[in-house]
Each structure stands twice: as structure tokens, then as C-alpha cells.
Amino acid sequence: MEPMEFDAALGGKEHLPHSANSLKFAASRSIEIAAMTESILRPSKTKLIFQSLPIHMRRRVMSHNCKRLPKRLREGHLEQLKKSGQPPKQKRPSRKYRRRPTNLLEEYNRRQRRNVWLETHIWHAKRFHMIERWGHRLAYRPCDKAFRACYRATSAHCLLQDISYYTPIQIKGPIDIIKDLFSNITHSSCGLNVCAKAYLNGNREGTVKLYMPNSYPYEFIGKIDFFWISTDNDQKELWLFVHPSQIKIVEKVLYKFVSTIKTDQSDENTLENIYPKRRKISTKYSDIKVTTMAGQFTRFRLTGPKSHAVLVQSLKCVDNIEIVQSNDWIKYILKKNVDLFLKEKSEYWNQISPLNSPSQLPPRLVIGLVTKDPRWSRPAKRTKARTTQDTPIATEKLINIPPYLCTSPLWDKSVCDIVKSKKITNAKFIAHLTENHLVPGEINEDDPTLQSIPIVLIQRPGSQHSDYKKIGYGSGWDIIIPSGYGLPFWLTFIMFGARSGGLRETENLAFEMGECYLPPDSEAGKLEEKRIESELKDKYFKKPPSKRVNYIKLAVPSPFICPWNILLKDWGSNDGDKQFILRETSILHTLQDCLIKKQKVPKIENSDYCLVPIYVQILGKGNLTKHATICLPETKDISSGKKLMEPHHEDPNKKLRKQKRMEHRKYLKQMRRKRIKLRKTQVNVNQKLKRKHNSKPSEYVKAMRELWLPSNVESIRNVGVREVIGFVTHGAFSFSESKSCGVGYIAYNALVKLNSNALNKVLVRNTTSRQYRLANVNIIKSP
Amino acid sequence: MSEIMGDENIVKKKQDHKNPKRFPNKKHVIKKRLPVRPIEGDNVIYVTKKTNFKAQLDKCCDLLTKGENEIILHGLGAAIQRCCNLALQLEILFSGTCQIEVNTGTVDVIDDLEPLTDDVDFGAQVRHTSSIHIRIFRTALLGANK
Secondary structure, three states: OOOOEEHHHOOEEEOOOOOHHHHHHHHHHHHHHHHHHHHOOOHHHHEEEEEEEOOOOOOOOOOHHHHHHHHHHHHHHHHHHHHHHOOOOOOOOHHHHHOOOHHHHHHHHHHOOOOOOOHHHHHHHEEEEEEOOOOOOOOOEEEOOOOOHHHHHHHHOOEEOOOOOOEEEEEEEOOOHHHHHHHHHHOHHHOOOOOOOHOOOOEEEEEEEEEOOOOOOOOEEEEEEEEEEEEOOEEEEEEEEEOOOOOOHHHHHHHHHHOOOOOOOOOOOHHHHHHHHHOOOOOOOOOEEEEOOOOOEEEEEEEEEOHHHHHHOOEEOOOOOOHHHOOOHHHHHHHOOOOOOOOHHHHHHHHOOOOOOHHHHHOOOEEEEEEEOOOOOOOOOOOOOOOOOOOOOOOHHHHHOOOOOOHHHOOOHHHHHHHOOOOOOHHHHHHHHHHOOOOOOOOOOOOOOOEEEEEEEEEOOOOOOOOOOOOOOEEEEEEEEOOOOOHEEEEHHHHHHOEEOOOHHHHHHHHOOOOOOOOOEEHHHHHHHHHHHHHHHHHHOOOOOOHHHOOOOOOOOOOOOOHHHHHHHOOOOOOOOOOOOOOOOOHHHHHHHHHHHHOOOOOOHHHHEEEEEEEEEEEOOOOOOOOEEEEEOOHHHOOOOOEOOOOOOOOOOOHHHHHHHHHHHHHHHHHHHHHHHHHHOOOOOOOOOOOOOOOOOOHHHHHHHHHHOOOOOOOOOOOOOEEEEEEEEEEEEEEEOOOOEEEEEEEEHHHHHHHHOOEEEEEEEEEOOOOEEEEEEEEEEOO | OOOOOOOOHHHHHHHHHOOOOOOOOOEEEEOOOOOOOOOOOOEEEEOOOOOOOOHHHHHHHHHHHHHOOOEEEEEEHHHHHHHHHHHHHHHHHOOOEEEEEEEEEEEEEEEEEEEOOOOOOOEEEEEEEEEEEEEEEEOOOOOOOO
């Protein structure tokens, strides 16, 4: 038994000191302390953070899911994961979280930062393939198979498209100065001027062809629709609706003339600041005010004979001002003492309602209406709109346009803003209905809670030449609505049987009508061509070599883009990259006459740079595709019914390609061997070879592509057995002609030769075919 | 719709001294509008110069054999002849079971005068075109001729 050691106070032998020297105490243990802190700060064993947790706080798969860690440790944990090489994978938030209205809106706003969305975007995104084009996210084609259905809609029913991407530009100023301004950027031979008498009263919409300042006939910008707003004072308003592919150039040109900076609402302050500065450099155009009004309107396009019925059914005009007097925007208008002509307009609309096609009305008519909320006129089920025919319309009604018809309060910016701000959302509308309408289905159209809406309708006449396309094909209405009300109108039209279409339908309609869609001498057309080229090239080179068409053997030097420069160089004596498309109406008419009568064509200026727009129709069998070559026939080709085939051509690159491939394979093998050797010598090198995911193809791939499709094409005129005179830019089977047709361009000098041979037919050959087919030629008179 | 190109020249000659405005002068170009259709329906057929004759004949036969009691054919201008032809063919095909009733009339069609120069306004002119309306109706019951 051991003797017990107690403190002396308890009767033991041990004596404790009265005081302890802490410094001495710590100093004697300093080594221990240092070791301890060291081990805490830098643990010799690398431990993960969650391993440091006490056992009762540990959870399964903690390292995978950082949410199982306490929050204060999460950051360090992610840090550690990053160090170990695995990228920390965050789980996608739950659908429930994502679909919460605030989060959803945030997400939508984030996505809209890159591209502009139209008002009907979400409706479209659910049903359409969306593509990025011209800074917008646009519907391309419906997800269901609807190609033919969309054509049928344009010819017999109603096709509906959202074309709100057209940007309105307002030009204010005295007429003379506007006329002078536009004389710089248009040319009188291409059609009527902006200030023609026919357009000035605002009853009709017109089209002008814009060119860069003083560079006619080169540097075409685009075709632009415009109309005048009739105002009482001498300050007139001109509105342009510009396609988004041309908006930047048009804006630049106009602002350069007016020599002010962009006048957005936000920039108004800065504008005033620089006002004295501006006055110094004021030109004769500084009286004109140009404003871009992007996003102020929504514009829908209805095409087809039934579009009139759809509009008649869905638009209910307000004919009594007393009913709508409580609307804020009406109050605003009444303060300004503007007559709305509600009754007369409503009467006119009712009178023309029994028509069966919009093409029976005056061409390009502009109508301003004030309608009730479109949600009132919606049918319960999707039904097809029909016109009710009771009385035949007097012919005078169809000829005369009442002068008040085109006036509309829509063009007042503040009216648009008021209408937008006072909009009743769908949810509120439904709540209002359930509260106030006790009998379901019964509606009170004159309910003052829902405001009336000013709209503008613009007629499109469609085809007006029976020998070119059937009369009235492509006719329809354009409707302009204040922004905010796009979806209610859209849904009402849909419920009345309109079929929705996207950009593909715009392209197709232009093709079926025989019009040029984005002509290749404009900036927009060039960009479009390049985009198509790169798309087709990518597709081509994705195929394995055995499945690729060998274009060298077929003698098609550039299958994915039409080389206009080389074509013109071959047919003329020039070597610039200038080119232009003939748009002089009188010359185009004489050319068409000459083609029919097989006469000699007149000579024009700059014929070396000139392309003529033509419409080709294949005679007999065969289909036309994009980029097909148009060739000059010989007399025997037309008379004899024999097939004309392009002989097989030798491909000089074939051997080179094979050689190159062998070399490359050898090189790859060498590299592989080297790698294996390296691995054997350095055992502990466990560096994973990082795969390079760069989008640029390697030198070898580039060289091989060059051998498949040589890019240095020098001449194309004489590559085949027949001379090449032009190309087809859009070719397909045309439902309206029940033939394969195409829109294309040929060199002017080639047309001269064609006529001097007394021929009015051409040979066409697809890029993937050896066969030449005979086709009819027509000049497109309104390119 | 129907083609009036064919008889346009004749109309012009007649109207020469009466209405000099009718001519395509240097200031205007003539654009055509779609003529107004009197009625529309499943059994109403508009005969044009462009539509395939056989296709329309088949369509009429289909309608009649499927129990339609009457079909109405409309023809305008140069399409009158085709319209008559169609009706007579149908009469032969359904001989004894169908009868024909013919009405003729005049239809006002509108041409737009689009200005070619800046100093003139849009115009319009009314042209009168002859039209034919043929009603083909069954006299015997369906299946009687089988």
C-alpha cells in the first residue's frame, strides 16, 4: 500500500507553494505549447474539413453535397474541393424554386440581356424553334410539321406572324427638307419618292429603296416601308418601319444628316447640354428631328384571304365616345381637342366587314381604329372566323378612301405610355370577370374597367399581276398595337383560327411571291449569305469523307455561297468588288418585254457591275435548290429533248488528300509511340493529358478542307460545259406554281448574250447534280 | 381568281372615245384587284383560267356523287368558256340525273391606277366584266343511275 500524498493542510506531507510564477510555468512548457499550436495550424495528416466534425454531426455523402455541412464550413469545403481538382458541382435549384414568379422573372431578365425578346416570346418559345437573329431571339419555325399547312394558310386561310422586330423611326420636320434629305438616299428611277403626292395625305403606306448617301446604284441598304401622319400644322411626321438587319445603317445615315446624337428618352438631358455646340455645326437638315422608337409598338402580320375575317371577328370598334370617356388616354386626347371620328370609322369598318379577302380593298390602305379589349371577343373554343355575307358592298366604298380614316391617336407617344400603364393583366381580368359576371359566358363589352385600345391597320395587296402570281396571293393586314397589348391580341387571333408562323414562313412567302429576300448587294444580304455558307460548310465537313459530295468532280467551284464578284469579273472587264442589282423599274420592264419578244436588250451604264433579278421556273421534272447555277443554253439544248449532263471532272486533289492523310496518320502514330515511351520512363507522372477543346481546327484539318473545297476560285464562267451566267439564291418547289421555282440573279452582260442568241430559256443545275435542266426566265420587276 | 387578260383589249377598243382615262398612260400603271365573290361555300366553285380543268371536274363529280343536291359554278371574263365546258361535261357525266340552269350577269371589277410620277395620286377605275353563274342540280335521287 502506497503512502497517501496529501496536501499539508489536509494532513499530508506535501507542501504547495503559496504562489505560482505563470511566466516560469509557461516557459518551462513552451516547447510543448509550440508543438501543439503547430499541429493544430498545420496538421501533419491532411484532413478534410468535414472529417474534423464530431461524429454526431457527420452525415452521409457529406463531401458530395455541401449542404449537409454546417454553413460556416461550406466555403472552406468548396475551397478544398477546388484544390483537389474536382470542380465543385452545384446542384440545379429545384423546379419549385425556379418557377417562383420572382425567380422566374429574374431568369427571364438575365436571358433578355443578350437578345431582345418580343412580347410574345414565351408563347413562341413553347411552340417554336427559336434562333438568334439580328439581335433578337426570334421564332424560326413551328415545332409541329407545318410547312405545307403554313403555305395553305397564306393562300386560303390566315397566317399570323409577330414582326415586332421592325423598328419604327419617327422623322419630324418640314416636308421640303425631308424631301431633300431623302433625295440623297433614294433615286427617282426606283419608284416614287417619300414625298410623292400619293402618300402625303397619309392614306397609304409606301415603300422606298434606300441607298447609302450619293452612291446610287451601289451600296443598297434595303426596302423600307413608310407612311405619313396627317397633322394639322406644317410640321409633318414621317414614320419608317425598318427591318432589324438594316436598322443600324439606316440610323447611322439619318443621324449623320441630322448631325445630332441619338435622341433616346434617356439622352434628352445630354442633348440639351450640347445644344450650343450643335448650333454651330447646324446643317440645313437640323430642323428635322429623328427619333428611334424601338419597342413602342407591337406589329403583327396577317397573311391570307381569311385574315380579314379574323380581324373583323376580333376587333370590335368603339363607336360611342361616352362609353370610353373614363379611359385615361381618351381624357388626355379630349384635352387636346383631337377628333377621333369614332362613329365614322366604326361605320366604315362595318361596311367593309363582309369582304372575303383584304386584296379587294385599296392597296396599302392605312386605317386607324379604336377597339374594345380583344379579350372580350375571344371565342370559348378555337373556331374558324368566317365573314357573314348579307349585302353586297357598293363599289364606291371600295374605291373611295375617306380622309379621316388614317388618323389615329396611336402615334402620340404619351397615349401609348398611358395605354401601357393602364393595362389590365390577365389575372386581374379573370378576377374581374368572376366577380362581376354572374352568368358565365355572358359578357358586357362596354365594361369601363377595361380600356379601349387605339390600333392601326395597314393593308398589303399581295400579287397584283395575274400573269406572274395569282391575284391577291400574299395579301393581308399588318396590325400595329401599342406595346403591352401584344399577347391579348395575339391570343384572340389564334383563337379565331389564325395559324402562327415564324421567320421561315417570311422567307417562304417572299419566295412564293417571287420577291427578293435580303438581296445580296446589301449589307444585310451579305451577312445572311455568309451565315448560310458557314452553316452549310459545317454540315458538309461533319460528314465522313465517303459521304461528302465531291464538288470538284461536279465542277461546282463554290457550292455554299454565290460568288457574285467572280461572276461579274468573268462577264465584264472590271476587277472591283462593286456590284449592284438593277432596280430601275422602266429598264426592268423593257427587259421583260425583250425576253418575251426575243428582242435586243438596251445598253445601260455600269453594266459590268450589274446583276438582274430573275425568277426561274423549271420546265418538266426536277427540283431546284439553293445556290444552283444558271447557265447559258445553246440552241440545240432547247430544241432537242436530250438530257444534257455535265461530264465527270478529274479531281487533282484526290491524290494530294490521300498523301496528306497518310502523312498525318504516320505522324499520329509517331506521337503515340513517343507518349508511351514517356509514360514508361517517368512512372509517377500521372498528368492527365488535357484535351484541348478549342473551336479552331488544326492546321491539318484546314489543309484538308482546302483540298476538298478550294477557296481560291478564280473563274467560274467556263468550268462546265455550259457558260455560267448566274445563281439561284432561293430555290424550292413552289406550291403556288406547282413547279420547282427559284429566285436568282444573272449578270447583265450575260442577259445581253442570252438575248442576242434569241433565247428566253436558261439551263439550271443543282450543286449536287450533273444534270442540266431547262427553265423559263422572268424578270422580277420589283426587287 | 379569274383572268380577264384575254378580253381586255376588246374592252379598251370599245371604251376608247368614251373614257380616255382608261388607257395605261405614262403617269399610271394598272394593278388589278381581286373581284368580289358573291357567296362562298363548299358547293360553290369559281372557275379560273389557271386551275386545272380535270381537277375541277373531279371535284364537281365528287361533290355530286357524295350527295350534294346542287353545285354552283361561277365564271368571269375569259373563264366563262371553261365554266360552260365544265358544266356541259358534268351534264354528260350525270346525264339524266342532273339539270343545268344558267344565269349571266355583269360584274364590276376594280383596277387600281398606281402613280408612276410623284405629282399624281392613286386612282381607280371600274371595269365591267361579263359573268356566268351555272347551277347544276340533281333531278333524280342519288344512286338512281347506278
